[in-house]
Amino acid sequence: MLTTLAIANYRSINTLIVPLARLNLVTGPNGSGKSNLYRALRLLAETAQGGVINALAREGGLSSTVWAGPESISRRMRNGEVEIQGGPRSDVVRLRLGFAAQDFSYAISLGLPPPPLDQSAFGLDPEIKRECIWAGPLYRPASLLVDRAGPMIRAREGRSWDVLAQHTPTFDSLFDQVGSMRSSPEVIELRERIRGWRFYDHFRSDTEAPARQPQLGTRTPVLHHDGRDLAAALQTIREIGEPDVLDDAISDAFPGARIAIDVQAGGLFALAFYQHGLLRPLSASELSDGTLRYLLLIAALLTPRPPTMMVLNEPETSLHPDLLPALARLIIRASKNCQIWVVSHASRLIAALERDPHCNSIVLEKELGQTGIVGQGMLDQPPWRWPD
CATH class of the missing domain: 3.40.50 (Rossmann fold)
Incomplete structure (x- = not known):
């Protein structure tokens, strides 16, 4: 670390x-x-x-x-x-x-x-x-x-x-x-x-996004940075990761919902999203941008192969505010296995993360064009020396 x-x-x-x-939570105006x-x-x-x-x-x-x-x-x-x-x-x-x-x-x-x-x-x-x-x-x-x-x-x-x-x-x-x-x-x-x-900041959710299309599936312990192998990553978590945690993370954000991965002809993997009250599952192409991005974040954070560090840049993009407390719980859980950075300006996500006693909140400010950390004086800085 x-x-x-x-x-x-x-x-x-x-x-x-x-x-x-x-x-680590990085915030600021x-x-x-x-x-x-x-x-x-x-x-x-x-x-x-x-x-x-x-x-x-x-x-x-x-x-x-x-x-x-x-x-x-x-x-x-x-x-x-x-x-x-x-x-x-x-x-x-x-x-x-x-x-x-x-x-x-x-x-x-x-x-x-x-x-x-x-x-x-x-x-x-x-x-x-x-x-x-x-x-x-x-x-x-x-x-x-x-x-x-x-x-x-x-x-x-x-x-x-x-x-x-x-x-x-x-x-x-x-x-x-x-x-x-x-x-x-x-x-x-x-x-x-x-x-x-690992850096995650460019998840695509447009109509042509690869995550919305069936993709050739192989074991995927690490989600691609653009989320193209979402279905394979979720199935990998179910087989060699923590399937119970995966199911809990989905139901925490979408009560009564669950997912399944359909293996189609030619080894293509397709996502099926079952939601309470619907008679058939929704395909990835039918999901809202927020739902798709949340599933991508689940696949990234529940990786069976945790990195030394994971950086999430504005993970709240396209998410409904009601999803942010569940996302915070998922991030806090993932931080037990790897060092995590979250760069955010969503007040609800910030408040939920800061409730964790181990959250290191870094609030940035700019004075005279220079970025600094709010409340950090010379004596508050960690020890550091540049090589001569």
């Missing part, structure tokens, strides 16, 4: 150190930075997928994503005594992302290449300047296990360092070099852990 998330110089986030628990926090987490996940540079390019490049305000905001600026203004920078501009856990922690730093920039058509692509993996939650030079500075990657070998690579491309993460780092199992461990993170 992650204990801390750290972000610096990303969009509206100048510096943000976020304490984490097993169930529109424009407070919820989406930026979510996107930073997705960007961090791309480091293990080999796509962090491409992900930044899709956002407009480093110059479009880096914090646009001054390096620091003084007390007089906050009080309105002087205008917001910049000054000589004490450090080079770097987009930094990192997380801490009890066993291994990780940080990455990205910046623009040094001039001249016209040597390549890709001269404006950001470069990976530094990556570090260290033991324990707090960075110390003595706890550093793997250190990437520019093109060179080295790993600790007893009291000395073993150089693993000297010509690593600036657009490749150290996680892309796993084949040459078999002597550093923590790299493989962290890469697979990050690759296991």
